[in-house]
Amino acid sequence: MKRKIAVLGGTGDLGFGLVLRFAVAGEEVIIGSRKQEKALRRANDANEILKKYTKNRVKGMVNNEAVKVADVSFLTVPYPYHTKTVEGLKENFKEGSILVSTIVPMVKGKYGLKPVLSKEGSVANEIRKVTPTHVRVASAFHNVGAAAVQDLNRREINCDIIVCGEKEAKKVVMELVRLIPGLRPIDGGPLENSVIPEVITPLLVNHVITLKTGPLGVKITNLNFTAEKLIEIYKEKGLI
Numbered sequence: 293m294k295r296k297i298a299v300l301g302g303t304g305d306l307g308f309g310l311v312l313r314f315a316v317a318g319e320e321v322i323i324g325s326r327k328q329e330k331a332l333r334r335a336n337d338a339n340e341i342l343k344k345y346t347k348n349r350v351k352g353m354v355n356n357e358a359v360k361v362a363d364v365s366f367l368t369v370p371y372p373y374h375t376k377t378v379e380g381l382k383e384n385f386k387e388g389s390i391l392v393s394t395i396v397p398m399v400k401g402k403y404g405l406k407p408v409l410s411k412e413g414s415v416a417n418e419i420r421k422v423t424p425t426h427v428r429v430a431s432a433f434h435n436v437g438a439a440a441v442q443d444l445n446r447r448e449i450n451c452d453i454i455v456c457g458e459k460e461a462k463k464v465v466m467e468l469v470r471l472i473p474g475l476r477p478i479d480g481g482p483l484e485n486s487v488i489p490e491v492i493t494p495l496l497v498n499h500v501i502t503l504k505t506g507p508l509g510v511k512i513t514n515l516n517f518t519a520e521k522l523i524e525i526y527k528e529k530g531l532i
């Protein structure tokens with residue numbers, strides 16, 4: 293199904309990659325920026341790259357115009373500017389649209405990058421708090437490197453994408469993840485569980501820096517195994 297997708301901060305590393313990937317998949321994509329001129333310039337850049345892969349072309353708009361028309365908006369701005377950005381846009385979101393957080397809360401620590409634990413349980417919860425109730429919220433793409441997403445010659449990214457959020461929003465985002473070759477969506481549960489993928493990323497980035505390898509990603513294993521025995525054990529332990 294063709295949807296209008298806006299990538300807010302789509303001029304940057306991760307956002308630009310998502311713009312390219314969704315455009316190659318045939319979706320209608322808008323690059324959002326705080327500045328009109330920058331949005332148009334990066335849309336030109338994207339369209340130059342896309343020539344080789346698809347006839348589909350992207351548009352550039354300021355963020356608050358983009359969210360007025362988008363069915364799904366991806367928030368790809370740096371931490372900790374996520375809530376301020378959403379607050380600045382909240383009057384403009386299209387009725388019934390979906391907002392997807394990609395935000396990773398991490399800062400420089402003594403031993404490399406370290407996660408920041410949100411007082412709201414997760415950054416996705418923080419975003420839910422400042423987003424109008426007619427917009428459904430989800431989170432995804434925390435654990436995939438922008439370099440891999442941008443590289444259209446790398447057909448398969450080979451990574452799992454943990455998707456958290458409100459039920460209907462999560463379903464749509466999982467469909468969108470499947471459009472990108474090599475990515476497999478994993479249902480990560482409600483918005484509060486978004487803390488799980490949010491805190492994994494510093495581990496990946498620290499390895500990229502120290503081992504000079506990457507871009508790294510996560511993969512959940514043995515999803516095809518039957519687990520009746522394990523389920524019995526979880527029941528005995530009162531976990532379910």
Ligand SMILES: NC(=O)c1ccc[n+]([C@@H]2O[C@H](COP(=O)([O-])OP(=O)(O)OC[C@H]3O[C@@H](n4cnc5c(N)ncnc54)[C@H](OP(=O)(O)O)[C@@H]3O)[C@@H](O)[C@H]2O)c1
Pocket residue numbers: 300301302303304305306307324325326327330331367368369370371373377394395396397433434435436437438439
């Ligand atoms: N990079 C990755 O590999 C990666 C992977 C997973 C998740 N993430 C998450 O994705 C988000 C974006 O990461 P990134 O590396 O793509 O970021 P980035 O390139 O540093 O910035 C993305 C865009 O955000 C906008 N921006 C910059 N400062 C801002 C501010 N103070 N307020 C509002 N907008 C601002 C800019 O767009 P305009 O100037 O055009 O408005 C910029 O091009 C982050 O939260 C990060 O944790 C990144």
